[in-house]
Each structure stands twice: as C-alpha cells, then as structure tokens.
Amino acid sequence: DGGITQSPKYLFRKEGQNVTLSCEQNLNHDAMYWYRQDPGQGLRLIYYSQIVNDFQKGDIAEGYSVSREKKESFPLTVTSAQKNPTAFYLCASSTPGTGPSGYTFGSGTRLTVV
Amino acid sequence: GENVEQHPSTLSVQEGDSAVIKCTYSDSASNYFPWYKQELGKRPQLIIDIRSNVGEKKDQRIAVTLNKTAKHFSLHITETQPEDSAVYFCAASMSTDSSYKLIFGSGTRLLVRP
Numbered sequence: 001d002g003g004i005t006q007s008p009k010y011l012f013r014k015e016g017q018n019v020t021l022s023c024e025q026n027l028n029h030d031a032m033y034w035y036r037q038d039p040g041q042g043l044r045l046i047y048y049s050q051i052v053n054d055f056q057k058g059d060i061a062e063g064y065s066v067s068r069e070k071k072e073s074f075p076l077t078v079t080s081a082q083k084n085p086t087a088f089y090l091c092a093s094s095t096p097g098t099g100p101s102g103y104t105f106g107s108g109t110r111l112t113v114v
Numbered sequence: 115g116e117n118v119e120q121h122p123s124t125l126s127v128q129e130g131d132s133a134v135i136k137c138t139y140s141d142s143a144s145n146y147f148p149w150y151k152q153e154l155g156k157r158p159q160l161i162i163d164i165r166s167n168v169g170e171k172k173d174q175r176i177a178v179t180l181n182k183t184a185k186h187f188s189l190h191i192t193e194t195q196p197e198d199s200a201v202y203f204c205a206a207s208m209s210t211d212s213s214y215k216l217i218f219g220s221g222t223r224l225l226v227r228p
Contacts (some may be wrong), residue, residue: 031214033215033216035218040123040220041220041221042118042120042203042218042219042221043158043203043216043218043221045215045216045217046218048215058215072155090157090158094214094218100151103148103160103214103216105157105158105159106157107156107157108155108156108157110155
C-alpha cells in the first residue's frame with residue numbers, strides 16, 4: 001500500500017477515551033509526520049519526527065501525543081484532552097536521500113467521536 | 115512560521131478549458147513547493163513540484179510557476195478532463211538535511227464539467 005500503512009481505516013471513539021492510530025512504513029525513511037484534515041480545510045501538522053526517539057510539535061499538537069521508538073513506526077494517540085477529534089488523519093514519511101519528492105502519505109484513518 | 119494561502123476554494127471549468135490555482139507563502143526561506151491531488155477519501159498524491167531555483171516546470175498538461183519576489187506560485191492545468199476533478203493542495207517547505215515540514219494551503223476543489 002505504497003510502503004506506508006495506516007490502521008485502522010475507520011475508528012470510533014467514545015468521549016473521554018484515548019485512542020491510538022497506527023502508522024508503519026517499510027521505506028527506510030528517517031522522518032515521519034502526522035497531519036489532520038478537516039472538511040474543506042487543508043492538512044494541518046500535528047507532530048513530526050526526524051529521527052528515532054525524537055519528535056517535535058507541529059501547529060496543532062494540543063490533545064495529541066506520539067512516540068518514535070522504532071524507525072518504522074510513529075503511532076499517534078488522540079487523548080481525551082482533544083475536544084474535537086473527529087477528522088481524517090494522515091501519516092507521511094520522508095527521507096533526505098530521496099529529496100523532497102520522497103514525501104509519501106498513508107491512506108489515512110477516519111476518526112469519529114460517538 | 116510559514117503560512118500558505120490558496121485560492122480559489124472551488125473552481126468549475128468546462129472540459130477542455132484551462133484551470134489555474136494560486137498560492138502565496140509567507141516565509142521567504144521556503145525553497146520547495148509541491149502540489150498534491152486528492153480524490154475523495156484517498157491519500158494526497160504528488161502531481162508536480164518546483165524548487166526555488168526554478169521559475170517554471172511543466173509535465174504534460176500540468177505546469178507550475180514560481181515568483182519568488184512576490185512569494186507566490188501557481189498550478190496550471192490545460193485541456194482539463196473529467197478525471198482531473200479532485201481537491202488540489204499546494205504546500206511550501208524549507209527543506210533541511212534531515213527533514214522538511216510541509217505547510218499546506220486550504221485546498222481547491224476542481225470540478226471539470228463534461
């Protein structure tokens with residue numbers, strides 16, 4: 001699936017629950033990113049990681065957490081502190097060796113609060 | 115930080131006509147400008163990109179122009195076809211040796227009428 005896999009495709013969360021979205025890549029990319037997409041809006045950066053065991057906040061990090069224990073994996077946890085989590089979440093990866101055109105997206109996870 | 119504005123938000127053209135989407139960016143240090151096409155419920159796909167040392171790039175019916183002085187860049191699609199209907203996103207980035215953080219515009223929904 002393009003070398004970067006997101007799961008699940010659809011996720012339902014009850015209010016007050018934490019949920020974790022999975023993102024795995026087999027492209028040997030160094031950097032990974034999480035974006036949120038709302039209807040009629042562009043992609044907004046939540047967190048990104050340039051290397052294992054390191055990550056930085058993006059523009060809308062509040063209510064989210066991440067970890068980067070392995071190069072291949074960059075899971076995103078949507079915590080109960082995120083008041084409006086319903087959105088389409090996209091994971092991406094890149095590596096400097098291939099240049100900027102090596103920015104690859106996963107197929108996305110649609111999260112709905114019920 | 116970088117801010118990218120994109121216009122128009124919706125664009126309807128007759129099949130065979132041209133479509134132009136414009137973006138402006140705020141950070142003069144940005145040096146990489148990709149365009150993505152996203153079909154409903156799917157991941158964004160890179161369709162063309164341009165670096166700051168180039169003023170124009172063309173790939174068949176698609177072209178991108180960059181004006182660094184004015185800090186704006188545009189996507190041009192000629193001889194539009196119904197399958198060009200999708201949401202198009204521009205983005206800007208200041209690439210570094212380790213990663214590049216893409217900042218996206220809000221998107222343009224293009225409808226090509228048969």
